[in-house]
Amino acid sequence: MKRITLILGHYGSGKTNIAVNLALSYRKEREHVAIADLDIVNPYFRTKDSLDLLNENGIRLIVSDYANTNIDIPALPQDMYAVTDDKSLTCILDIGGDDRGALVLGRLRPEILKENDYEMLLVINKYRPLTADAPATLEVMQEIEAAANMRFTGIINNSNLGRETTAEAVLASLPYAEEVSKLTSLPIVMTTVKEEIAPELMGKVENLFPLALQKNFIESKIN
Amino acid sequence: MADKVLMKGNEAIAEAAIKAGCRHYFGYPITPQTEVAAYMAKRMPKIGGTFLQAESEIAAINMVYGVASAGLRVMTSSSSPGISLKGEGISYLAGADLPALVVNVQRGGPGLGGIQPSQSDYFQSTRGGGHGDYHMIVLAPSSVQEMAELTVKAFELADKYRMTAMVLADGTMGQMMEPVSLDFDVTPPPEKPWATTGTEMKRKHNIVNSLSLVPEELEKLNIARFERYEQVKQNETRYEEYMMDDAEIAIAAFGIAARVSKNAVNEARKRGVKVGLIRPITLWPFPEAPFKKAAEHVKQIISVELNMGQMIEDVRLASECKVPVTLCNRVGGMIPSPEQVLDAILKASK
Numbered sequence: 001m002k003r004i005t006l007i008l009g010h011y012g013s014g015k016t017n018i019a020v021n022l023a024l025s026y027r028k029e030r031e032h033v034a035i036a037d038l039d040i041v042n043p044y045f046r047t048k049d050s051l052d053l054l055n056e057n058g059i060r061l062i063v064s065d066y067a068n069t070n071i072d073i074p075a076l077p078q079d080m081y082a083v084t085d086d087k088s089l090t091c092i093l094d095i096g097g098d099d100r101g102a103l104v105l106g107r108l109r110p111e112i113l114k115e116n117d118y119e120m121l122l123v124i125n126k127y128r129p130l131t132a133d134a135p136a137t138l139e140v141m142q143e144i145e146a147a148a149n150m151r152f153t154g155i156i157n158n159s160n161l162g163r164e165t166t167a168e169a170v171l172a173s174l175p176y177a178e179e180v181s182k183l184t185s186l187p188i189v190m191t192t193v194k195e196e197i198a199p200e201l202m203g204k205v206e207n208l209f210p211l212a213l214q215k216n217f218i219e220s221k222i223n
Numbered sequence: 224m225a226d227k228v229l230m231k232g233n234e235a236i237a238e239a240a241i242k243a244g245c246r247h248y249f250g251y252p253i254t255p256q257t258e259v260a261a262y263m264a265k266r267m268p269k270i271g272g273t274f275l276q277a278e279s280e281i282a283a284i285n286m287v288y289g290v291a292s293a294g295l296r297v298m299t300s301s302s303s304p305g306i307s308l309k310g311e312g313i314s315y316l317a318g319a320d321l322p323a324l325v326v327n328v329q330r331g332g333p334g335l336g337g338i339q340p341s342q343s344d345y346f347q348s349t350r351g352g353g354h355g356d357y358h359m360i361v362l363a364p365s366s367v368q369e370m371a372e373l374t375v376k377a378f379e380l381a382d383k384y385r386m387t388a389m390v391l392a393d394g395t396m397g398q399m400m401e402p403v404s405l406d407f408d409v410t411p412p413p414e415k416p417w418a419t420t421g422t423e424m425k426r427k428h429n430i431v432n433s434l435s436l437v438p439e440e441l442e443k444l445n446i447a448r449f450e451r452y453e454q455v456k457q458n459e460t461r462y463e464e465y466m467m468d469d470a471e472i473a474i475a476a477f478g479i480a481a482r483v484s485k486n487a488v489n490e491a492r493k494r495g496v497k498v499g500l501i502r503p504i505t506l507w508p509f510p511e512a513p514f515k516k517a518a519e520h521v522k523q524i525i526s527v528e529l530n531m532g533q534m535i536e537d538v539r540l541a542s543e544c545k546v547p548v549t550l551c552n553r554v555g556g557m558i559p560s561p562e563q564v565l566d567a568i569l570k571a572s573k
Contacts, residue, residue: 044398128229128230129230132228161228
């Protein structure tokens with residue numbers, strides 16, 4: 001595990017859910033774990049939805065005071081420099097979607113590169129229409145890298161159809177993920193699936209990482 | 224299964240519009256509908272279409288007027304405050320009998336309000352919104368799948384009746400992600416002999432205009448337009464009924480309120496309460512028939528809305544005030560909970 005894990009990807013690819021779950025898993029091995037929510041794109045569905053869960057597990061949340069407050073401005077947290085200044089922290093950076101979201105790394109990049117103890121992961125989902133095939137995914141990846149001015153080090157295959165995700169749908173995404181991996185020369189570091197279907201996929205998918213999906217305010221109201 | 228994709232409601236609108244043959248989008252960003260514009264910005268250049276972020280909402284709606292005059296499928300999208308700005312242009316579209324799609328992903332108001340979901344533009348949408356005697360065809364989706372399908376339907380109806388159609392969604396519908404199938408049929412646009420496409424010196428030139436200074440002429444135009452509206456009422460009214468056959472209580476709800484209400488209906492049925500749901504899909508024309516029918520066998524209708532009570536007026540008119548119609552609501556960006564609706568049902572059942 002690197003000290004800093006950067007999670008980036010296409011808008012709506014599942015970055016926040018993955019960030020929260022990764023933090024919970026890192027917390028089992030490390031004392032000081034933090035999520036830095038640096039999303040400057042979306043005012044909704046932020047890590048703050050999981051604040052209670054993070055608090056209960058002793059995970060620090062570095063997030064703008066304005067996230068989930070309906071103040072619709074791309075604000076950054078005042079304590080974001082803890083990510084690079086406090087070397088005792090194991091940090092997961094939840095970055096906003098697409099190239100626009102990745103712009104935020106401009107400020108932290110020099111220190112992250114200097115320390116050189118990070119991994120930068122691209123979250124992909126075959127079932128999102130703008131990343132439905134490997135060439136389109138490569139394009140999104142290149143746009144993000146250009147905006148971040150940093151290179152990815154690995155891929156998280158988070159191919160899913162929300163609550164309709166089946167084990168078959170995940171299996172059907174594996175050739176796509178392989179193709180993205182080949183095209184980008186990046187390893188698939190994990191395949192994330194909602195925990196309900198994880199047992200069906202044990203032994204069939206390498207580096208399987210079950211996700212406990214965090215409910216947002218909409219999902220708490222409707223089926 | 225394999226043909227489904229995972230989309231935000233806003234993205235589904237954009238992709239469905241492209242499927243419907245829309246190649247011109249003009250807009251201006253505003254939460255919670257910005258993904259429509261962002262998606263169009265990515266897709267349109269790749270398919271030879273035009274995405275243009277206008278300098279204002281007013282500019283955007285007038286660009287829509289221009290492309291609609293040329294007979295092409297065209298759209299704009301915004302959220303509540305932005306729709307008010309477009310109001311003048313929407314009235315001009317109606318006055319010139321131009322087919323176009325306007326999407327409103329509503330947020331709480333009035334004024335700038337907030338960025339959370341709302342249904343408080345019901346009056347504005349169903350009564351016209353701008354000045355003058357006119358209507359828009361107003362379609363209210365309650366799932367991401369319907370965001371896509373009703374967008375296509377809106378283009379078809381707009382062309383068929385030379386009217387502006389509105390997809391009236393809310394912040395929840397725009398932001399939620401659901402699996403959606405984009406595999407649906409699209410009726411291509413009809414011939415538009417009235418469009419200003421150039422005469423090539425072969426025909427008399429067409430004029431598209433909403434200015435009509437001779438009162439006798441303007442009266443005729445208004446009457447002819449309302450005769451067309453009557454056809455829309457007869458042919459295009461859409462609604463869904465859920466468990467209404469033996470219902471003693473009816474819920475009236477559209478959009479996100481209908482999703483919440485369906486949960487409450489299911490829960491109430493488990494407790495033996497005979498309750499059903501009438502979900503208007505077209506808000507204009509309003510589905511009067513199911514409410515008139517319901518008034519014969521229910522003892523109360525509960526209108527569930529994300530506003531201070533707007534659709535409730537149409538429900539009362541449609542049910543001819545034969546049964547009490549009560550309101551169950553949240554406002555300002557708040558969403559009623561299934562428990563709140565269930566409580567209203569249980570209270571009505573006593």
